[in-house]
Amino acid sequence: MQENLNNYIKDKKEAIHKELIRYLEDLVIPDKLKESMLYSVKAGGKRLRPVLLLAAYEAYGDNTQKALTSAIALEFIHTYSLIHDDLPAMDNDDYRRGKPTNHKEFNEATAILAGDALLTYSFEVISNDPLLNDTQKVNLIKALSYSSGPNGMVGGQMLDMHAENLPITLTELEEIHTHKTGELLRFAIYAGAYLGKATSEQLSYLKDFAYYLGLIFQVQDDILDITGDPDKIGKPVGSDEGNQKSTYPKLLGLEGAVEQKNSYVMKAKEALKKANAEHSYLMQLTDFFSQRDH
């Protein structure tokens, strides 16, 4: 089963990578801009969000091509957010996944513009997809702009910035994460299932699923910062401890964080069953998210 999942992820990642590059190579734009967009998109790692989107599609639909541009758009948005987050004025990171960050490889102005370009292009890609009808395009754009904009990811990033160096409750921590990382995961699940023609009842249970999946993702991130292998996670362990960042282990202890994660996994799987998706790869991906080592 695990072997199957690994192959599944590998296949999807390859398809997504190929399509991401194709969409960028097709652009007739200034060389440096294209180079800079391609640099960060190629450096992309796990492609978790687009893989989830395709798995959510395949839980209900049978022509995966239909979900591909949404997966591409989502990964463009994720990539732009990393480029901007890494900027000196934000997290000021010099390396990401062992390579220089975009503004280190190029320069800050180029990194800002490459991020802006990827963000904008993601909506262009959906609006031009010949496999989707106009209603599908509008619903996807509505959901993606909501999840990635001020109501979603950007809002979460703002909350996160202001929470640094402040004491914080578990409820506040969850609010930051549901916006900052959860909203894009929610989009991944929604977009895939919506295009696969899930019913509105199924979509409603999947919303719960996505909510817990986002929290699982974040708790595991915090746990890896303590117990992870620095070579695998691509950054030194203990980096959260040095700063004042609020994390689950800090609030609940390491054991408490693991327990919390397991209760989220249970709730996520319950929601999947109610959404009639218990035989899809989403079930295994939930464990994969919970147990990932990087």
Place this chain on the structure above:
Amino acid sequence: MQENLNNYIKDKKEAIHKELIRYLEDLVIPDKLKESMLYSVKAGGKRLRPVLLLAAYEAYGDNTQKALTSAIALEFIHTYSLIHDDLPAMDNDDYRRGKPTNHKEFNEATAILAGDALLTYSFEVISNDPLLNDTQKVNLIKALSYSSGPNGMVGGQMLDMHAENLPITLTELEEIHTHKTGELLRFAIYAGAYLGKATSEQLSYLKDFAYYLGLIFQVQDDILDITGDPDKIGKPVGSDEGNQKSTYPKLLGLEGAVEQKNSYVMKAKEALKKANAEHSYLMQLTDFFSQRDH
């Protein structure tokens, strides 16, 4: 006639301003983010782009409400581009229209996020407009993402950055401007006329009109940098001369630049006549663009 035009612009500006604020006030998002988005949107000056969009609509259609969200979205995009352009890594401007730039009033991270949020929200606003059908929404989003993204404004910004301190031809200069400022003007004209149900032949002539209008806008900008009143243009005159920036007066002389502008005005008006828009405010707006003193 001039009095009429001034009233027309004043009315439209007020309607646009009110609507811009309403769309932002409606957001339930982190306070600082909202404050920062509102700050730059309120500081907005001439609202040329949305006024043009509404005038293009009214050349053909009779329910201006239908064009309002496109005008709002366009102004959000324009505002985001100013916020990002002013950043230290880009133009490094401390003031805009006599007020501190966004990153000076807040901080760089907030300015980056406010720009990202306005950009993303512009697509959300269009996708949620109850007055438009799905095909209209998709066509607007297609055009807006093209005009503002790597193919359009962001691409132009990149070309402009690389052209600094380099010798440049008139053709290269025009290429920069048609991308950097021209594309959004083109969107303004297209979106308004499209929603007003202009024919495809009319739209095609309007494309020419928008092209010349963009050039008029830029030539006049360059001329004002030499002959303008610093109090009116909101920056010291002669700022282009000090740096290596390519401008029309530098390439053609001041008199040559004025001649060039006048020939663009003639071509713009010819295109308007062919598009059956010679009795619309677009005619007068062309002169207004050409003769503006700030």
